[in-house]
Amino acid sequence: MGDGIVVGLGPVEVEAYIDFACPFCRQFELMAGPTLDRLLEDQLITFVRHPMDFLDAVSTTGYSTRAAAAAAAASDAGMFHEYARTLFANQPPEGGPGLTDGQLVQLGQEIGITGEQFPETVRRGTYLPWPPFVTQRAIGRGIGGTPSVFVDGVAIPARPGPILTAVQAAIDGAV
Template identity: 60%
Template sequence: MSMRAGQVMAPVHIPTGATETADGIAVGRGPVVVDAYIDFQCPFCKQFELTAGPTLDQLVENGLITLVYHPMAFLDAASTNRYSSRAASASGCASDHGAFAEYAYALFVNQPPEGGPGLTDDELIGLGATIGLTDPGFAACVHGHTYVEWAGYVTARAAERGVNATPTVFVQGVSVPANAKMIVAAVAAVTG
């Protein structure tokens, strides 16, 4: 990742399904953009995904929103093996195989505690297998840490936007509390 004139430059390797700015993975194609800044090691992000996730999935399925996940490496220091970066990288590998949302959910359900080691690369690959990611290319991508630099880029772009905590949610560029009720209300306000 390189910097030029205070602006973060995109990394060489960007996952399939990334946004035009390459700092998130777009799920769905609805008219209202909901940005969710997450860290796979963040307990509050796990709570957000488990409580608001089904509502967000329904909004995507109904064609109302494009949900853009921004997997950050915000909490790398909260593990002994840069788990946030490696999990974000693995989520990019899953996105290459069309399974970002399913894999992100699996990462949250199987979230390791802060302060210790995160899941190993083999465990990240094993999680993929539980959702059908058995292609050897997925395993090679995870082991190769293909998108670790991308995770740093996502984190730097989030900082440029003023994101300093996870989860952080924006609806059409406006910050809203990270809960289903407030997100639905904000989407409804935009769509009329």
């Protein structure tokens, strides 16, 4: 596992640096989600999310790290994209403890992650070292906040219109 989770195999790479505790990331996902889904369905993009732990400092339980680690466990089940959306749809208030590990497991089960591997991976904390690694790599790239979005390596505003424009420009060879 590198510093992001890949969904899709399209020719244009869209990257989003996110934090599952970030209210602005939730807004980004809710606004841009349908656009990203359409681009994925049309096989125009490869979508890479980089789940960071910027907001652990304002959580009493390291929620950003725990949520990102649970998302990595969901990736093992082939459900990262769906689970990420579910985490944002059920985002707890910023600055609190966040969801419990049991709640993180329950959300996964509600979207169809079955079997014992997912709950065991979440409860054991198998992927807890990964979000700090992602964050260090992001900081090394110059990421100073979330959400940060790039299309083929070029920073763009985290909104559907600019994403569509940049993807179309990349497809047309203008970028």
